[in-house]
Amino acid sequence: MSDEHAPATPPAAAETASEPTDRQHLLRIGIIWIVLSLIAMPLVYFVWGPHFPPGNGSDQAASQQHDNAVLATIAVPVFLFIWVYLGYALVNWRIRSDTPVSELPDGPPVRGHIGFQTTWLIVTSLTVLSLFVYGTAELVKTSGAGTGSGGAPIWTPAGYSSNLTKSKLLQVQVIGQQWRWTFRYPQYGGVETSQLLLPVGQAVQFNVTSLDVIHSFWAIDLGVKADANPGNNNIAFVTPNRLQLINIRCAELCGIYHGSMATNGQVVSHADFDRWIVTQVVLHARLIPQLPPYEDYYLPQTDGGYYDPGTNPLPPVDTGLAPPSPTPSSGQ
Amino acid sequence: MATDITAGATVRAGGEPADPAATTNGSWWAHPNIAYGVVGAAAGYALGHWFGNWLANGFQQIQGMGQNDYAVVLGYLGGTIGWLAGIGAVTYPLLKLLGYQATAQHETKRSLRSYFGYTLDHKVVGVQYLAAMLVYFFVGGMFALAIRTELLSPTNHLLPPGKYLEVVGEHGTMMMMMMTSAVIGPFGNFFVPLMIGSRKMAYPRLEALSFWITPAAFVVLLSGVLLGGFPTGWTGYAPLSIEATQGQDSYLVAFGLITISMIIGGFNIIATIINYRAPGMTWTRLPLFVWAMLVTAMLMVLAAPVLAMAGYFSILDRTVQTALFDVNHGGSPYLWQNLFWFFGHPEVYILALPGFGIALELLPVFARKPAFAYRTVVAGMVGVGLLSWFVWQHHLFVSGINPDMRPVVMLTTELISIPTGIVFLGAVGTLWRAKLRLTVPMLFVLGGLFNFLIGGVSGVFLSDVPTDTIAHGSFFVMAHFHYTIMGGYMFFFFGAVYYWVPKMLGRRLNTRLGKVHFWTLFVFFNSTFLPLFAVGELGQPRRVFEYAASLQTLNIWVSISAYLIGLSMLVFIFNFLKSTVIDDPTPIETNPWGSRGLEWMTSTPVSANNFDHIPEVVSGPYDYGTGAGPMATIGAPGAAVPVSAAGQPGEVV
Numbered sequence: 001m002s003d004e005h006a007p008a009t010p011p012a013a014a015e016t017a018s019e020p021t022d023r024q025h026l027l028r029i030g031i032i033w034i035v036l037s038l039i040a041m042p043l044v045y046f047v048w049g050p051h052f053p054p055g056n057g058s059d060q061a062a063s064q065q066h067d068n069a070v071l072a073t074i075a076v077p078v079f080l081f082i083w084v085y086l087g088y089a090l091v092n093w094r095i096r097s098d099t100p101v102s103e104l105p106d107g108p109p110v111r112g113h114i115g116f117q118t119t120w121l122i123v124t125s126l127t128v129l130s131l132f133v134y135g136t137a138e139l140v141k142t143s144g145a146g147t148g149s150g151g152a153p154i155w156t157p158a159g160y161s162s163n164l165t166k167s168k169l170l171q172v173q174v175i176g177q178q179w180r181w182t183f184r185y186p187q188y189g190g191v192e193t194s195q196l197l198l199p200v201g202q203a204v205q206f207n208v209t210s211l212d213v214i215h216s217f218w219a220i221d222l223g224v225k226a227d228a229n230p231g232n233n234n235i236a237f238v239t240p241n242r243l244q245l246i247n248i249r250c251a252e253l254c255g256i257y258h259g260s261m262a263t264n265g266q267v268v269s270h271a272d273f274d275r276w277i278v279t280q281v282v283l284h285a286r287l288i289p290q291l292p293p294y295e296d297y298y299l300p301q302t303d304g305g306y307y308d309p310g311t312n313p314l315p316p317v318d319t320g321l322a323p324p325s326p327t328p329s330s331g332q
Numbered sequence: 333m334a335t336d337i338t339a340g341a342t343v344r345a346g347g348e349p350a351d352p353a354a355t356t357n358g359s360w361w362a363h364p365n366i367a368y369g370v371v372g373a374a375a376g377y378a379l380g381h382w383f384g385n386w387l388a389n390g391f392q393q394i395q396g397m398g399q400n401d402y403a404v405v406l407g408y409l410g411g412t413i414g415w416l417a418g419i420g421a422v423t424y425p426l427l428k429l430l431g432y433q434a435t436a437q438h439e440t441k442r443s444l445r446s447y448f449g450y451t452l453d454h455k456v457v458g459v460q461y462l463a464a465m466l467v468y469f470f471v472g473g474m475f476a477l478a479i480r481t482e483l484l485s486p487t488n489h490l491l492p493p494g495k496y497l498e499v500v501g502e503h504g505t506m507m508m509m510m511m512t513s514a515v516i517g518p519f520g521n522f523f524v525p526l527m528i529g530s531r532k533m534a535y536p537r538l539e540a541l542s543f544w545i546t547p548a549a550f551v552v553l554l555s556g557v558l559l560g561g562f563p564t565g566w567t568g569y570a571p572l573s574i575e576a577t578q579g580q581d582s583y584l585v586a587f588g589l590i591t592i593s594m595i596i597g598g599f600n601i602i603a604t605i606i607n608y609r610a611p612g613m614t615w616t617r618l619p620l621f622v623w624a625m626l627v628t629a630m631l632m633v634l635a636a637p638v639l640a641m642a643g644y645f646s647i648l649d650r651t652v653q654t655a656l657f658d659v660n661h662g663g664s665p666y667l668w669q670n671l672f673w674f675f676g677h678p679e680v681y682i683l684a685l686p687g688f689g690i691a692l693e694l695l696p697v698f699a700r701k702p703a704f705a706y707r708t709v710v711a712g713m714v715g716v717g718l719l720s721w722f723v724w725q726h727h728l729f730v731s732g733i734n735p736d737m738r739p740v741v742m743l744t745t746e747l748i749s750i751p752t753g754i755v756f757l758g759a760v761g762t763l764w765r766a767k768l769r770l771t772v773p774m775l776f777v778l779g780g781l782f783n784f785l786i787g788g789v790s791g792v793f794l795s796d797v798p799t800d801t802i803a804h805g806s807f808f809v810m811a812h813f814h815y816t817i818m819g820g821y822m823f824f825f826f827g828a829v830y831y832w833v834p835k836m837l838g839r840r841l842n843t844r845l846g847k848v849h850f851w852t853l854f855v856f857f858n859s860t861f862l863p864l865f866a867v868g869e870l871g872q873p874r875r876v877f878e879y880a881a882s883l884q885t886l887n888i889w890v891s892i893s894a895y896l897i898g899l900s901m902l903v904f905i906f907n908f909l910k911s912t913v914i915d916d917p918t919p920i921e922t923n924p925w926g927s928r929g930l931e932w933m934t935s936t937p938v939s940a941n942n943f944d945h946i947p948e949v950v951s952g953p954y955d956y957g958t959g960a961g962p963m964a965t966i967g968a969p970g971a972a973v974p975v976s977a978a979g980q981p982g983e984v985v
Binding site: 025063064067068089095096102104105108113124128132139142144145149150216223224229231232247255256259299 | 493494496497563564565567569571572575659660664665666699700701702703704705706707708729730731732733734735736738739742743746747749750753754756757760761763764765766767768769770771774778781782785786789792793795796797798799800801802804805806869870871873874875876877878879880921923924925926955956957958
């Protein structure tokens with residue numbers, strides 16, 4: 001237990017004599033660590049990285065995939081240092097776990113090492129700060145990286161305007177309600193559909209809102225996630241870059257059928273999109289005037305519906321008699 | 333000297349010796365006990381329920397529901413008060429309030445019965461906490477197995493969707509709420525006084541109260557199942573929580589009760605550590621576990637009131653129809669998210685820090701070396717505690733709050749890796765050229781460090797907004813926090829169980845079974861949660877009962893591994909019961925691990941006074957190999973500090 005016993009124990013003394021020096025231990029650990037890292041880091045970045053989720057279905061998703069690969073590559077030496085060190089310690093510095101208490105040898109009484117502690121702090125701080133700079137740069141570069149950026153985003157893509165009529169982005173309002181997603185296209189008369197179709201290569205602005213509880217609009221393959229809040233608009237930007245099917249799920253617990261609040265979307269060619277949206281407008285021509293006027297979000301009125309009886313140009317009793325308005329207009 | 337700490341408190345309060353009659357064993361019915369507690373709870377619930385129905389007659393018709401929220405909430409509160417009254421928590425304060433000479437409420441001599449009653453002996457409270465926490469943990473674990481069973485198939489459902497959410501909510505709340513005290517309750521209460529050389533806790537009555545609230549919270553939470561459960565999971569997001577049925581009240585009241593337990597338990601720990609250190613127990617000699625307890629208690633005391641208030645708001649919205657979280661009437665759902673996570677993120681460190689404390693406390697013992705970089709490590713733990721207040725908005729990264737906050741929160745969240753890294757610095761330095769003994773506690777510590785590393789690094793993916801986009805709200809998050817909390821916190825917890833139960837119960841757990849428990853748990857834990865990172869990244873949101881068919885193979889793998897975790901826990905339960913209850917009590921060495929710690933210098937079982945003489949601390953707890961003698965002198969002839977009748981000199985250096 002105390003120093004007096006340590007020299008009296010022959011095996012311990014013999015071990016100490018033949019043990020490598022600190023420098024030798026450090027060198028061995030360092031070499032194993034660096035060699036393994038040099039092998040594993042390129043493997044993770046170049047071989048595994050291109051297969052990381054969420055794939056490259058949109059500019060934002062491709063950027064997230066790249067960020068995942070970068071973070072994973074940086075994580076490799078962190079993992080390896082601790083694993084190599086733990087393994088090395090277990091192999092080299094073990095004594096029998098059933099050693100009687102009275103015969104326990106003591107390790108060297110090292111209380112600290114200024115050089116090691118300083119290096120550790122500098123390395124972790126620099127890593128963390130570069131991660132922050134990199135993350136922020138990526139967030140700004142991709143106009144919010146596909147996340148919901150609130151009703152007044154500060155990093156916006158070219159062509160963005162808070163005025164819908166001036167915006168050059170395709171506006172899609174995503175409306176969550178228990179337990180369904182619907183999509184409104186304000187630039188096409190405010191038509192509301194249960195399908196999400198997007199033209200390939202077109203910058204899209206999702207305006208996400210909810211009619212009841214909090215949902216979260218997760219277009220998995222596009223790398224888009226934005227909470228749908230009642231009484232709030234949550235904007236996310238994305239530019240799909242190839243033809244594909246999109247899986248859409250709700251990522252925020254919203255009640256008992258949260259688990260089945262899923263739908264599919266599709267990225268199609270411009271021509272297909274134009275054909276589809278005109279079909280939708282014609283198909284829903286009688287319904288469009290019955291919808292509440294397009295707003296950033298919808299609050300239930302005193303009668304429990306989403307109309308304001310005072311301002312709604314067409315009272316609900318007019319169902320079926322409303323004039324169709326098939327021409328795409330820039331609705332407000 | 334025959335009068336013990338509790339009598340001592342009475343002596344000081346009343347200025348007279350304690351009534352000897354109070355310390356004799358009367359018949360069981362003459363004292364408050366669990367049976368009276370149960371009766372009190374039933375009576376209190378009935379009374380509260382009746383009052384609520386009377387108060388808000390017709391409320392259920394307005395709500396279109398079969399039950400009345402007023403009646404449920406008031407019933408729970410009445411039941412809790414009845415329970416506490418029956419168990420004896422209010423006798424002393426009530427008597428003092430009415431001007432009577434209050435007497436100690438329990439026997440001086442520890443008997444089996446005192447483990448089932450309201451007691452002021454911190455050793456008994458520690459054991460009570462340990463037993464209760466294990467029960468809560470295993471009940472929560474059963475819910476987890478039900479979840480995994482449901483997720484065996486994306487299309488065939490064992491549980492209806494509503495029932496599934498009940499199970500998810502009960503599992504999450506049981507683990508995140510009840511287990512906040514899994515370390516500070518059993519080990520903090522039992523060992524903090526022993527490790528700082530104190531004969532008692534600062535507030536023994538509050539300590540007992542903090543424990544006896546937890547069974548009430550446990551029952552209230554479980555009873556939610558009878559009311560249809562709550563659909564919100566453990567996060568209780570409004571407005572879903574406002575529209576939920578009465579099961580939601582059980583969640584809110586149970587969480588409220590636990591916050592009270594956390595606040596008073598935390599104050600007790602803080603006051604004890606600051607004021608009850610033995611002479612010579614300076615801040616730089618304070619064991620790292622005690623430092624961890626101090627920072628944890630600070631976080632508890634400061635974070636829990638925020639949740640208590642948020643829960644109160646939610647109850648108001650549900651009962652008297654305020655609209656604090658209702659956007660249609662001027663409230664905001666963001667308010668709940670901010671308040672909840674302002675509590676919730678420090679709470680994550682309320683779970684992580686005690687684990688760090690255990691790891692850093694056990695490493696020097698089994699490495700036979702001084703704790704490496706002691707002061708830096710303490711600064712690291714305090715830094716984790718401080719930074720934990722500035723990171724909560726990363727839970728709102730995709731929520732649509734003011735977007736320019738996100739780089740700031742990204743920075744603070746990533747900064748927290750620096751103090752967390754310091755904990756690993758301490759571990760790495762302590763292991764350098766150590767004399768490593770791979771005992772069962774040490775296996776759990778090393779396994780916990782391994783798991784926590786994965787949990788911590790995966791957290792970086794969540795702190796970075798672009799990579800968080802895909803991971804947010806998915807199984808990736810779920811895998812991440814199970815790695816930190818179950819893989820870290822609970823591994824360290826089990827390490828502490830194997831390490832300290834010999835002192836607590838006088839029995840050492842079977843080593844061979846302990847190793848089986850460790851290796852099966854370690855393998856199956858990783859086999860369960862590692863695939864879940866992939867499951868989340870591939871598009872499975874949390875808390876769903878249906879998922880993409882392509883993910884079924886991974887989900888089946890995870891479910892089978894989860895069952896095997898259950899088997900591993902059965903090994904532990906068998907070992908625990910066999911070693912502590914069934915096997916003959918074999919006398920064990922008072923210090924089976926050869927630790928320098930002050931707690932191992934007491935007798936086993938620890939006497940009511942802990943130390944016959946107040947120890948005088950003369951060296952640090954981790955001075956292995958430095959040639960320092962024992963850490964403290966206890967009861968040596970001519971000891972510097974005589975024992976006073978009050979039991980505690982309270983002076984510190």
